[in-house]
Amino acid sequence: MAGLVRSEALPSLPAWEPVPGLYILATPIGNLGDITLRALAVLQGAALIACEDTRVTGKLLKHYGIKARLQRLDDHAPPEVRARVIDEARQAPVVLVSDAGTPLVSDPGYRLVREARAAGVMVTSIPGACAAVSALAMAGLPSDRFLFAGFLPAKDKARQQSLEELAGVAATLVFYETAPRLEKSLVAIAALWPDREVAVARELTKLHEECRTGTAAALAEHYAAHPPKGEIVLLVGPPTESEAPVLDTDALLKAALAEAGPGKAAGVVAKATGIDRATLYARALELKGE
Known part of the structure; x- marks a missing residue:
């Protein structure tokens, strides 16, 4: 070193x-x-x-x-x-x-x-x-607000769900990632947020330290051609102005279901979000049965 x-x-x-x-x-x-x-x-x-x-x-x-x-x-x-x-x-x-x-x-x-x-x-x-803070300091992404989210799940569906849950967070997202899974994570991020700025900070403080920025698609292409090694911090910039806000209706319904039945919970969430009450009621029944 x-x-x-x-x-x-x-x-x-x-x-x-x-x-x-x-x-x-x-x-x-x-x-x-x-x-x-x-x-x-x-x-x-x-x-x-x-x-x-x-x-x-x-x-x-x-x-x-x-x-x-x-x-x-x-x-x-x-x-x-x-x-x-x-x-x-x-x-x-x-x-x-x-x-x-x-x-x-x-x-x-x-x-x-x-x-x-x-x-x-x-x-x-x-x-x-702290690797997360060191990467945030050198990535050049907004650092006034950030969310550390640990490791993304290894399986594709779970990874997709985790990213979707974080879509509306108005802050830089900070993940830890392994070298073998980096490309898949970048591809998933590119599908959801093609315009967001992304940074990959690798081998921090070591001889081969690197911090590469760009879109997730561009970074996925780079690391497909140059397989990474070592410890990795993956950062995703906050939502762009062009992104539509994403509501986590399941989270809202679960919170409402903790206090009321499916019908009333659907009504509360419908009033708060403007989403069709019947659609919410059907989903509330599904969540109640899970």
């Missing part, structure tokens, strides 16, 4: 008095130099580091000469493992990291945080790298 900062070149770490609690700590997304001095001090003073993969975290710690006790903690960890981590955080500083970037951003960990807070354990965040 280009531009790595060697551990021996680091200035003295900031003073930090270890305090019991759970520390949500961001790690580099590629370039190991992208870690804060505060993060290194906390890692060095941790009694335990909970991580997705001990091998990945072990490489980071070895690079900086930090020795620590590691505990694998991913989405498949049983409740008793989380309970032991929380018990330890009552007595000593425990750090939660993901394989790369900010924990809980499309990564495991929220259950641990939720349970720690419920148990009265101090929870704090040590900020740092």
Whole structure:
């Protein structure tokens, strides 16, 4: 990786008095130099580091000469493992990291945080790298409003439905995507939003970093000829003025059905949207039976 900062070149770490609690700590997304001095001090003073993969975290710690006790903690960890981590955080500083970037951003960990807070354990965040924010900063798309939507579904129908649900969001959409699925996602976006500006940010902070912009169709054509590799952030600009607003009538009907029967729910949504009440009533019956 280009531009790595060697551990021996680091200035003295900031003073930090270890305090019991759970520390949500961001790690580099590629370039190991992208870690804060505060993060290194906390890692060095941790009694335990909970991580997705001990091998990945072990490489980071070895690079900086930090020795620590590691505990694998991913989405498949049983409740008793989380309970032991929380018990330890009552007595000593425990750090939660993901394989790369900010924990809980499309990564495991929220259950641990939720349970720690419920148990009265101090929870704090040590900020740092995040692929979604880094990509947004360099893509040149509107950034005053954005929606992070995680990974798009792998199956075509589910991917299409997810995109349709987001069609009316007046903000830049930010997704994580895998290299093998990128072309299919771009084709689906091109079919729905041919005029929107799209960006593909790939291998951020690494030697072969790239950020390519254009229409989804043009980008799909490029990556069909040049199959991508590595970690990818896919961004889609907000709706253009020419796009008709899309109403998620199913969501409106479901909300209304939570308070009333199909007939009344259809009437409420019809009054709010101007859509034919009979059509809405038929759909409300379908939703009620699902």
